[in-house]
Amino acid sequence: xxxxxxxxxxxxxxxAMAAFLIFLLLPFFEMFMASLRPLEHLFRxxxxxxxxxFSFKAYQDMWNTVPLLGRxxxxxxxxxxxxxxxxxxxxxxxxxxYARLDFPFKNISLSIFLGVNMFTGAxxxxxLYRVMATMGILNTYWAMIVPGVAFLIPTGIWLLRxxxxxxxxxxxxxxxxxxxxxxxxxxxxxxxxxxPGLIVVSIAVFIGAYAQQFLFAITFNQTRExxxxxxxxxxxxxxxxVTWNEMMAAALTGVLPVMVIxxxxxxxxxxxxxxxxxKE
Amino acid sequence: xxxxxxxxxxxxxxxxxxxxxxxLIAPAMLFIATIVAWPLAETLRLSFTDTRIGPNFxxxxxxxxxxxxxxxxxxxxxxxxxxWMFLSVGLKLVxxxxxxxxxxxxxxxRALFRILVLPPWVIPIAIxxxxxxxxxxxxxxxxxxxxxxxxxxxxxxxxxxxxxxxFYSAVVADVWVGVPMVTLFFLAAMQGVSRDxxxxxxxxxxxxxxxxxxITIPQIMPVIVSMSLLSAIFTxxxxxxxxxxxxxxxxxxxxxxxxxxxxxxxxxxxxxxGAARTIVIVCLLGxxxxxxxxxxxxxxxxxxxx
Numbered sequence: 326x327x328x329x330x331x332x333x334x335x336x337x338x339x340x341a342m343a344a345f346l347i348f349l350l351l352p353f354f355e356m357f358m359a360s361l362r363p364l365e366h367l368f369r370x371x372x373x374x375x376x377x378x379f380s381f382k383a384y385q386d387m388w389n390t391v392p393l394l395g396r397x398x399x400x401x402x403x404x405x406x407x408x409x410x411x412x413x414x415x416x417x418x419x420x421x422x423y424a425r426l427d428f429p430f431k432n433i434s435l436s437i438f439l440g441v442n443m444f445t446g447a448x449x450x451x452x453l454y455r456v457m458a459t460m461g462i463l464n465t466y467w468a469m470i471v472p473g474v475a476f477l478i479p480t481g482i483w484l485l486r487x488x489x490x491x492x493x494x495x496x497x498x499x500x501x502x503x504x505x506x507x508x509x510x511x512x513x514x515x516x517x518x519x520x521p522g523l524i525v526v527s528i529a530v531f532i533g534a535y536a537q538q539f540l541f542a543i544t545f546n547q548t549r550e551x552x553x554x555x556x557x558x559x560x561x562x563x564x565x566x567v568t569w570n571e572m573m574a575a576a577l578t579g580v581l582p583v584m585v586i587x588x589x590x591x592x593x594x595x596x597x598x599x600x601x602x603x604k605e
Numbered sequence: 606x607x608x609x610x611x612x613x614x615x616x617x618x619x620x621x622x623x624x625x626x627x628x629l630i631a632p633a634m635l636f637i638a639t640i641v642a643w644p645l646a647e648t649l650r651l652s653f654t655d656t657r658i659g660p661n662f663x664x665x666x667x668x669x670x671x672x673x674x675x676x677x678x679x680x681x682x683x684x685x686x687x688x689w690m691f692l693s694v695g696l697k698l699v700x701x702x703x704x705x706x707x708x709x710x711x712x713x714x715r716a717l718f719r720i721l722v723l724p725p726w727v728i729p730i731a732i733x734x735x736x737x738x739x740x741x742x743x744x745x746x747x748x749x750x751x752x753x754x755x756x757x758x759x760x761x762x763x764x765x766x767x768x769x770x771x772f773y774s775a776v777v778a779d780v781w782v783g784v785p786m787v788t789l790f791f792l793a794a795m796q797g798v799s800r801d802x803x804x805x806x807x808x809x810x811x812x813x814x815x816x817x818x819x820i821t822i823p824q825i826m827p828v829i830v831s832m833s834l835l836s837a838i839f840t841x842x843x844x845x846x847x848x849x850x851x852x853x854x855x856x857x858x859x860x861x862x863x864x865x866x867x868x869x870x871x872x873x874x875x876x877x878x879g880a881a882r883t884i885v886i887v888c889l890l891g892x893x894x895x896x897x898x899x900x901x902x903x904x905x906x907x908x909x910x911x
Contacts, residue, residue, distance in 0.1 A: 352736025452644035475640035555731035
């Protein structure tokens with residue numbers, strides 16, 4: 326058969342796969358190893374791969390060193406979830422318009438949206454800071470949510486639009502013939518059909534929001550209680566010593582809930598994210 | 606791909622289609638206008654001033670831009686940024702292509718492998734960089750340790766302390782962040798290629814490599830081009846990776862344009878000069894994107910995708 330490999334090909338594929346995965350997972354392995362070493366042995370030179378005093382003590386102590394750690398982990402998830410939901414509220418109507426309707430300046434306005442993709446927050450920090458100050462939302466959750474939403478709206482429109490284009494237009498026409506209003510059709514006919522697409526867009530937006538909250542957090546928020554995990558981790562850099570092992574333990578523990586969620590959602594993710602890129 | 610425009614007939618009593626469409630788009634447009642467009646306009650205004658900390662400033666015309674044009678250091682930064690971008694994007698595409706091919710192979714365990722590819726992409730970038738920071742550490746890091754053990758170096762090697770090694774170390778970390786997404790998009794594109802094509806070629810006795818070269822690559826070309834544009838923009842703009850690893854050092858070896866404008870504005874408090882640098886970035890990205898979209902259209906036409 327076409328898909329049959331020789332034994333050497335199989336060995337080659339697994340070897341290459343192993344190399345590829347080692348590259349991608351090495352930092353996690355290193356963080357895990359560092360989290361297991363007691364602090365005084367962390368700085369032991371020359372380098373020792375194996376220490377006989379490995380322990381999970383850092384995973385207990387970290388909660389005392391940084392008492393707000395649990396809060397930071399939840400903040401991260403809360404901010405990303407809020408960004409995802411608000412982004413969807415903006416993205417759903419707009420992408421419906423681009424997928425289904427004909428209107429003046431359609432292409433130009435779409436290019437403007439996609440042009441926003443070119444920027445990251447890092448370029449616009451100074452004036453963005455002023456905007457936040459004017460709106461009076463510095464040092465609140467909103468200071469991290471609002472810019473997150475703005476920079477993710479274009480991606481959301483881009484992805485969802487291609488999903489909506491695939492839904493047969495006849496279903497909507499049937500609803501119209503029955504006298505349904507446009508908004509009713511959007512809500513009761515289009516959205517339920519677009520559910521798989523909505524899940525994919527939500528995942529993509531969530532990843533974007535989760536991966537990139539550090540910059541906005543350190544620039545626009547000084548309130549400790551609102552910090553997300555990446556910013557909160559830097560509290561392990563204390564006045565006297567840096568408890569690196571606890572920092573690593575906290576980093577790994579902090580991303581665990583999200584990783585578990587993705588374990589269950591990865592099927593949607595892989596199948597779905599491509600809708601925008603793969604043309605049919 | 607064009608949107609189907611045979612939208613249902615509307616009776617005159619209903620809102621016209623154009624008005625309804627703009628009603629749907631308006632919230633998103635307004636939001637972006639406030640958070641992106643206005644700050645951008647503000648940046649443009651700032652770039653013509655000598656604003657520093659404090660309320661006093663004067664309009665200085667094009668002086669900030671003139672300074673940039675005269676600055677040898679800035680030119681170096683521009684070249685470094687493009688080198689950084691092309692190197693990193695090239696590696697991401699090559700590794701992504703290899704990774705996708707491997708993940709697409711019909712071997713036991715591939716479902717697991719596909720999951721194991723995800724972590725660098727879905728965790729906060731800042732957290733991944735903490736891991737790399739430790740890996741690159743000379744005294745305690747795994748990489749230096751292994752290199753000493755194997756005998757490549759005879760004493761500990763501090764990856765981020767030397768100009769060359771710091772630059773390439775940052776590239777590797779950036780590639781690490783970007784590869785999973787590229788890989789998954791390529792994988793999905795490969796799965797979209799019709800099996801009949803491969804079977805026909807196989808019947809004709811085409812080798813695996815030949816099939817990859819003459820079927821897979823051309824079929825997924827549009828995705829390769831659009832992914833390279835996306836990752837080029839990400840890489841050009843990548844801030845957290847460099848900032849956490851090196852803050853642009855040592856001796857500016859990893860200072861890209863983004864880092865440069867951030868440093869000018871926030872570390873040196875020269876907001877006017879920082880804004881001018883931002884505007885240059887925006888213009889370069891604009892030119893770059895237009896060129897790329899043109900290329901994308903050409904490629905799509907060449908490979909006959911609808």
